[in-house]
Amino acid sequence: MYSQPVDTRDKLIESTRELLWERGYVGTSPKAIQALSGVGQGSMYHHFSGKPELALAALRRSAELLRAEAERSLLGPGTAVERVTGYLRREREVLRGCRIGRMAQDPEVIADPQLRAPLAETFDWLRETITTVLAEGRSRGEVAPDLVPETTAATVLAVVQGGYVLARSADSAEPFRQAVDGLIALISR
Amino acid sequence: MYSQPVDTRDKLIESTRELLWERGYVGTSPKAIQALSGVGQGSMYHHFSGKPELALAALRRSAELLRAEAERSLLGPGTAVERVTGYLRREREVLRGCRIGRMAQDPEVIADPQLRAPLAETFDWLRETITTVLAEGRSRGEVAPDLVPETTAATVLAVVQGGYVLARSADSAEPFRQAVDGLIALISR
DNA sequence: GTCTATATTTGGATAGAC
DNA sequence: GTCTATCCAAATATAGAC
Numbered sequence: 001m002y003s004q005p006v007d008t009r010d011k012l013i014e015s016t017r018e019l020l021w022e023r024g025y026v027g028t029s030p031k032a033i034q035a036l037s038g039v040g041q042g043s044m045y046h047h048f049s050g051k052p053e054l055a056l057a058a059l060r061r062s063a064e065l066l067r068a069e070a071e072r073s074l075l076g077p078g079t080a081v082e083r084v085t086g087y088l089r090r091e092r093e094v095l096r097g098c099r100i101g102r103m104a105q106d107p108e109v110i111a112d113p114q115l116r117a118p119l120a121e122t123f124d125w126l127r128e129t130i131t132t133v134l135a136e137g138r139s140r141g142e143v144a145p146d147l148v149p150e151t152t153a154a155t156v157l158a159v160v161q162g163g164y165v166l167a168r169s170a171d172s173a174e175p176f177r178q179a180v181d182g183l184i185a186l187i188s189r
Numbered sequence: 190m191y192s193q194p195v196d197t198r199d200k201l202i203e204s205t206r207e208l209l210w211e212r213g214y215v216g217t218s219p220k221a222i223q224a225l226s227g228v229g230q231g232s233m234y235h236h237f238s239g240k241p242e243l244a245l246a247a248l249r250r251s252a253e254l255l256r257a258e259a260e261r262s263l264l265g266p267g268t269a270v271e272r273v274t275g276y277l278r279r280e281r282e283v284l285r286g287c288r289i290g291r292m293a294q295d296p297e298v299i300a301d302p303q304l305r306a307p308l309a310e311t312f313d314w315l316r317e318t319i320t321t322v323l324a325e326g327r328s329r330g331e332v333a334p335d336l337v338p339e340t341t342a343a344t345v346l347a348v349v350q351g352g353y354v355l356a357r358s359a360d361s362a363e364p365f366r367q368a369v370d371g372l373i374a375l376i377s378r
Numbered sequence: 379g380t381c382t383a384t385a386t387t388t389g390g391a392t393a394g395a396c
Numbered sequence: 397g398t399c400t401a402t403c404c405a406a407a408t409a410t411a412g413a414c
Contacts, residue, residue, distance in 0.1 A: 008397085023296055027215040029389055041391090043398050051390070097294070104357040105286070105294045107212055119358035127364070148374060154355065154364055155371030159344055162351030166343065168293040169308035175316070175343055182344030185337060186375040197379085218407055230409090231380050239409070 009047050011037040016058035021099045025055055025106040025115075056114055062099040063118040067125060074129050080137020081188055084130065084156060088180045094173040097164040127153045144189065152187065159183045198236050200226040205247035210288045214244055214295040214304075245303055251288040252307040256314060263318050269326020270377055273319065273345060277369045283362040286353040316342045333378065341376065348372045 005011040015037035019028040030051055034044055048054045073086035100122050109115045130153035137143035159179050166175035194200040204226035208217040219240055223233055237243045262275035289311050298304045319342035326332035348368050355364035 024213070024215070024294060026213070027296070030391080031389070040398060040400090042400080045391075046397055101351075101354045101358070102294055104354045105213060105291055107216070110357055110360065116358065116360065120360070123355055123358050123364070144378075146374075146378060148371065151367045151371030151374065153371070154352075154367035155348055155369075155375065158349075158351030158355055158364075158368035158372075159347045160351065161354040162290075162347030162349060163343075165290045165293045165350040165354075166312055166347055168299055169290070169305065169312050171299070171305065171309070175312070175347075178340045178343035179347035180344075182337065182340030182342070183347075183375075185335075185340065186344065186372075189333075189335060219409075220407070229380060229382090231382080233380095234409075235379055240407095 005037075008039055008043060012039055012044060012047060012054060013057050013061055015039075016054045017062055017099065020055060020058055020062075021096060021102060025051075025103065025109050028055075030054075052112070052115065055109075056118075059100070059103065059109075059115065059118040063122045066098075066100055066122060070126060070129070074133055079142040080133050080140070081142055083133055084187065085184050087130075088156065088160065088184060092176075094164065094167045094176045095171070097168060098161060101161045101164065123157060126157055130156050143187070147187065156183065156187075194226075197228055197232060201228055201233060201236060201243060202246050202250055204228075205243045206251055206288065209244060209247055209251075210285060210291060214240075214292065214298050217244075219243075241301070241304065244298075245307075248289070248292065248298075248304060248307040252311045255287075255289055255311060259315060259318070263322055268331040269322050269329070270331055272322055273376065274373050276319070277345065277349065277373060281365075283353065283356045283365045284360070286357060287350060290350045290353065312346060315346055319345050332376070336376065345372065345376075 005014045012033060015033050016028065019032055019036060023032075028051070030041075030044065033039075033054065034041060037044075044054075048057070069090075070087060073090050074083055076083060076086065078086065100119055103109045103115075103119055109119070127150070131149045134143055134147065134149035134152055138145060138147065138149065163176035163179040166179060167173050169175075194203045201222060204222050205217065208221055208225060212221075217240070219230075219233065222228075222243065223230060226233075233243075237246070258279075259276060262279050263272050265272060265275065267275065289308055292298045292304075292308055298308070316339070320338045323332055323336065323338035323341055327334060327336065327338065352365035352368040355368060356362050358364075
């Protein structure tokens with residue numbers, strides 16, 4: 001989930017990604033993006049029309065990287081439960097939260113269909129992917145037959161997103177781990 | 190979860206509560222609070238030293254009300270699973286999210302121990318309360334014996350908080366309901 | 379307690395030179 | 397493509413009168 005900026009556009013997008021993650025849309029100013037990226041005012045407005053366009057490019061890239069990262073655990077080797085467990089337990093910067101889920105709190109993002117789209121698409125894709133993993137696992141007998149793949153997939157996603165909220169509130173990664181452990185115990189029986 | 194403002198301080202706190210819910214800490218300006226409450230500049234700064242103090246009063250009140258609301262389902266009648274299910278399915282303004290959990294995304298709230306305290310305390314109390322409900326239910330045979338009360342309680346909280354994130358991202362309450370349904374199925378067997 | 383005036387900084391750009 | 401100058405509104409107060 002990291003890429004070294006090579007050109008000016010890239011530097012702007014990477015800096016915007018970091019600031020959106022840390023401070024959200026309303027908390028991210030063009031000036032801060034310029035300062036972090038080292039790109040000047042004129043240059044920034046040459047490459048992007050303004051803050052919304054920058055944010056859109058940043059969110060699209062974050063969504064793409066998040067998806068690639070999730071594929072590594074979900075579409076890798078192992079049984080269904082192992083793959084979902086791997087996804088839940090993969091290394092995360094728990095106290096920083098999710099680059100995508102974070103934006104769901106920003107009213108200006110949620111109100112703008114263009115800006116909201118990467119969020120909706122990312123979670124849709126994740127839910128479908130996890131649903132498929134669980135459904136296949138069930139047909140192979142790796143997963144309890146009474147477990148409903150689609151709703152369980154939504155539960156998995158919610159635990160991750162909610163785990164971040166609990167962790168940040170507690171200023172500790174512990175609640176995230178507890179929530180994940182509780183879920184893994186529930187789906188493993 | 191509603192109270193009619195009676196005096197000036199109350200009007201300010203209620204308006205701040207609404208704005209913090211809708212726009213977060215960084216997105217809430219003193220001017221907006223004055224406009225919504227109908228209280229003038231001078232009056233506002235007479236009652237509160239500034240935005241942090243207003244936010245603190247608002248968060249404390251929201252935490253108190255949220256706790257009272259949660260007690261209604263968690264400490265009411267019914268088996269352990271019924272009470273947790275009641276908590277999960279109680280009426281919520283899903284697309285508006287949680288007044289408390291919402292603030293976990295605000296770096297200025299998380300960085301300030303005073304402002305973060307209501308969040309940490311609320312989730313600690315909820316986790317402990319749900320843990321107790323599940324532990325008692327287990328000892329009564331209402332809950333599967335292999336279900337760990339503490340981690341499961343964290344999972345319950347995370348599903349609610351994460352459900353809000355998924356719902357707002359999708360601009361639909363459906364993912365919240367799916368996540369909750371998935372969890373209820375998991376703890377009911 | 380409340381009002382109006384004033385002040386400083388930041389947000390988010392546009393304009394035009396190089 | 398990039399730089400510097402300029403602009404106007406909003407954020408977040410403080411001061412002093414009533």
